[in-house]
Amino acid sequence: MSEKLRVDKLLAHAGYGTRSEIKKAVKQGRVLVNEQKIKDSGIIVNPAVDIVAFDGEIVSYRSVIYIMLNKPQGVISATEDGRERTVIDLLDPEDVLLKPFPVGRLDKDTTGLLLLTNDGQLAHELLSPKKHVDKTYEACVLGKVTVEDQLAFEQGVTLDDGYVTRPAKLTILSHEEREDDVISWIRLTITEGKFHQVKRMFQSVGKKVLTLNRISMGSLELDPALALGHYRELTDEEVELLKQHRAK
């Protein structure tokens, strides 16, 4: 459902210029609402019913945005930060207009799937501790991950602050000898999102996560065609599936 809003705001969100540029365009008679030239850039329109045209072109407007980002290392999962580069800095200016924000956080050195949206309701429900949304990661771990670790993760491990994790599914993908060490490649699905959770779970069994990459969140899977630092909008089907999850 679309909300009513000022026509200059609608045009600014749709990428037709700044509010003052739009005001000027309105004065020049370049903006029509329902085929009538308007004089006031502050008039209220309903994008669901009103037809807005700019220089003869019908403006297509939507108020929500859903972005899948393959987060690279070195950027933080925030909308702004005085010192560090954020995931928002990776977006093109026109994709920032609707003010998307990251749904949850990946650590600065974690890569992979990050959903960015301005749909506060969906974000809230995907992050709700009550919803137990699955999050799957692939990691490279220093040490030999064992069947005992799989059982421990299945039963719940105790983190450094005493918190006992919910059952998690650990799959061992492969082991590799590196100099005097063994490195393990694993996949892990957790249903909660405590601070540094995956790293702390491995710490609890005496191992260290070397690299961490998220490959899915709920029904949403990282598109393998997206290189690190690249992003795309979700398809209607992906949005629908995520919303179905939220209803559960």
Ligand code: URA
């Ligand atoms: N667990 C972590 O330790 N780090 C992340 O970025 C995500 C999950």
